[in-house]
Amino acid sequence: MAKVIFTIICFMLSSAAQASSIFKCIKDDKIVFSQHSCPKEFRQHKIEYQYGITTETDSDARIKTQDPLQALLNKKTISKARLLQLLDSEVYRLNQENSYYEILRASELQKLERNRYWQKKQPSDPEYQASVKELTQHFDQLVKVNTSAIELLKIRKLQIEKETTEIR
Structure with a gap:
């Protein structure tokens, strides 16, 4: 679990200029991180990083992002x-x-x-x-x-x- 959190924090620090939130897509034992909303077959957790604090919320609501x-x-x-x-x-x-x-x-x-x-x-x-x-x-x-x-x-x-x- 600590590895996952460390990976998330490193990923977010490296892409801090790009986005303040990423999505954790979960299907069975497979976990994928994405800057876009997860496909329908995956469960979705939204991970937000702001002011040095990382929060993860379970949200299966799909967010439409505009290119x-x-x-x-x-x-x-x-x-x-x-x-x-x-x-x-x-x-x-x-x-x-x-x-x-x-x-x-x-x-x-x-x-x-x-x-x-x-x-x-x-x-x-x-x-x-x-x-x-x-x-x-x-x-x-x-x-x-x-x-x-x-x-x-x-x-x-x-x-x-x-x-x-x-x-x-």
């Missing part, structure tokens, strides 16, 4: 203010992801440098240079995709703000 992407695509289901908030949060997330990519890039370059050093190769070694170039291109591509998505989201945000001011 945020669907909410963004179907803007009639949410208010303009909420849509702007979701756009801002997605831009923030993509910027954070770009920062994370830069950290990963630096780490991977250090790893390549250490391998080069221990293999007693020169920095001008063609194999080392090709690895650095490949790594740099990979992370540049990831950042480029996020940057273009950020630009599109910012353009969409400006359009929505313009629509909102025209209505008033």
Whole structure:
């Protein structure tokens, strides 16, 4: 039992930014944890984490969760203010992801440098240079995709703000 609670707490701490509740789906002796409501053939316990306290409630009532992407695509289901908030949060997330990519890039370059050093190769070694170039291109591509998505989201945000001011 302690293992299960420890696993739940670790899972919740690692995904604290994603969700404050998860579902424990139980069928016979099988237990599965999910961020979405359990299938009908499973019993459901809702586990909530807030302010360092974990609570588990037995709730077989299914909760309908709306996919945020669907909410963004179907803007009639949410208010303009909420849509702007979701756009801002997605831009923030993509910027954070770009920062994370830069950290990963630096780490991977250090790893390549250490391998080069221990293999007693020169920095001008063609194999080392090709690895650095490949790594740099990979992370540049990831950042480029996020940057273009950020630009599109910012353009969409400006359009929505313009629509909102025209209505008033």
